[in-house]
Amino acid sequence: MIVAEQKSLEEIRRIIAPYEKVLLLGCGTCVTVCGAGGEREVAFLNSALRVAQAKSDDGVHNFSEYTVKRQCDFEFLDVLVDKVNEVDTILSLGCGIGVQVVAERFPDIPILPGVNTSFMGMAKEWGVWDERCAACGDCRLAETAGICPITRCTKGILNGPCAGTKNGKCEANKDMDCAWILIYKRLERLHQLEKMRRYYPPRNFRVIPRPRRIVMKADIEQGEDNG
Amino acid sequence: MANSLFEEKLNSNGFLVTTEIGPPKGADVSEMVHCIDLLKDKVDAINVTDHQSSVMRFPSLGGCLLVKECGGEPIIQVTCRDRNRLALQADLLLAYSRGIKNVLCLTGDSVDVGDHKEAKPVFDLDSVQLLKMARGMESGKDMVGNELKGTPQFCLGASVHPEADFIEPQLIKFEKKVIAGAQFFQTQGIFDLESLKKFMQYASQFNIKILAGIIVLASARMAQYMNDNVPGIIISQAIIDELANVEKGKGLQKGIEIASQFIRTIREENLCHGVHIMAVGKEGIVPDILEAA
Structure with missing residues (x-):
């Protein structure tokens, strides 16, 4: 929400x-x-x-x-x-x-x-909301064990943790978990660490050009088929 | 053929010594020039930092030009914090055209730790992507495949954190940096030689050179401050205690002693390929450290 x-x-x-x-x-x-x-x-x-x-x-x-x-x-x-x-x-x-x-x-x-x-986020507990999605238009959660590095890493980097992480926390905010440590631990648990070893190229910031608009393709195509 | 003097030294089997200079906050570079003159003949190359700790300063590229002008061998530190991929490529072209070919590719500290906390953090690329970008330019094409007029050639480096408190993800990233094209690594500060040895057991499988980062501490207070505030620094309690136990005013001397001892051990025991001495703010003591080592 x-x-x-x-x-x-x-x-x-x-x-x-x-x-x-x-x-x-x-x-x-x-x-x-x-x-x-x-x-x-x-x-x-x-x-x-x-x-x-x-x-x-x-x-x-x-x-x-x-x-x-x-x-x-x-x-x-x-x-x-x-x-x-x-x-x-x-x-x-x-x-x-x-x-x-x-x-x-x-x-x-x-x-x-x-x-x-x-x-956009979730209620972590009553009165505490945490950001979870940056609406980047190019979801990579399949590669990062369901934890978004774009949103939850202060630098939004894609190829693993920076050297600033300490005690599992972020260099920008010691109360915040390092997203990449979370990702590593969860990938390890799921036996999917090979996903972290892959190289991820720079993001495409024009996945949906700004201002963004989505036109529902399925319905139009269906409509065309029917018509 | 080597692209730079430093690359030539990397390819030899000598013990490498690099250091770094933080450019001034301001346009007066006289002190920096003095530092360069002091250091240029005592080390194999001088890094110039890129707004270290996200504090706005004279630029790394400008600092490297000064090193060149003074007859030194610069390593330009390039971070992804402040420039998008257009600016990064452009800066590398400028660097190359002016004879600056050694590039240390870094992600960069978070804007939150610096003095312009309200700035927009860029991070269009990360350190691995930056390495790959620089390597890609050597094929005569920019990132999107457009032809470059004049092809640059670089000697690329990166950083690694052998003392990270959770090492496995750091090692995965290290390997990605090697594959992306890093030829040498300058490590984050080493305060425990055992962790360096352990890291080298892993790193020696790759055809790269590792320079152990040596941070010169001036007091127990500084050590504690760095532990609490500088990204990636983990100084052991043993070293903090050692610094705390010296007479007042003798802290820096002790720090020099500790750093020299580390360097001597690393060289004598052949633990890695060289050292990178970080004494930002008091670069003048680097010759003393080398003398003592």
Whole structure:
């Protein structure tokens, strides 16, 4: 899932400053799971903003809140049409995709981001999320025992550990496991160390040129066959 | 035929001695030139580091040009941290065209350990891919197969960490570097000759030259600091204790003594093909170490 972190109250107050009526818009998928922008966080942010406003005595904002099932799909945004007409801006607590889909759907109103979209990852334990995929477009997990060196090695290198690893940890962060030590141990356990002995050539950064787009080939071909 | 003076020495059976200079942080190279003059006739080649520990400095390529101008034999350290494959190939072409043919291919330290922590880490290639890239250029083609006008020839080196606390994956990578074209290796700092011996039992099956890395320590505090902060350094408690037990102000002298003793033993017992002395920041003591060894 996509993992995000809510921006600081201070930054949110700064970016909404020019607008009077603000719709706080949550999203019911990834950011709900990682506790950054779901219904609960929207309600909490609404209260926090009101309190901050009352304390600072510059009560110019009028907040409303709503959470859609998914911000990253036009079909879930239709319910917002009336609400959008009544506000000056939308502060989206969806990920960067959500923010942009809302912007694309409602071209006449400013959209502001309320979270920093951080990475794609997993909940390691409650409250701790770890990055797991860099969406590189050229998955090599078959060769690395299901552990991604592009994401989990600070240098994203492909041919084994650098010399900076110590106690199984990374030179960049002593709390982080060295991805290549993990890969070695798991390949050894699976009797697949020959995969580590292979040479891996430099990555192709144009596997999918930026900005990336995928067109579903199977359906089109099937459609053509049927037609 | 050898591509460089250093390669000629690699091909001979003599005991090799290299050292390294860290370029200045700034445009004043006078001290560096002084160092080069001091060292150039006492060693077989001088490495110039490439923003060591990811701290921004005068560039390795510029430093190697100075070594050349002073009449020394440079080894350019090239890391993958700051340049993508276009820039790396271009720098190698420039290096070759100016007579810098010895190249130490490194992945490079993480940006996180340096002084520009917010910089974008590049790592378009890793050290194995860099070696292969340089070897590939010798066939007269760039990485994508386009023809080069003028074909460079290099003497390629790499690094290896015989004292890594988990050695097996390091040995796999070492072998990949050999296959990719490394002719010589300068090891990370050696603080335990037993681990060097063990490594050499493995490494001697390959037709390459190994230069044991010798780091000169100036105090127990420095040793502890390096253990905690410098990637890949593992200094034994025995050496830290030895440094801690000397009179105040005599630490560097002790460090020189330890380094000299290591070098003497390595040479006398023929443990490997030479040494690479790392005394960055106090390069001036290298002649004393060699004298004592």
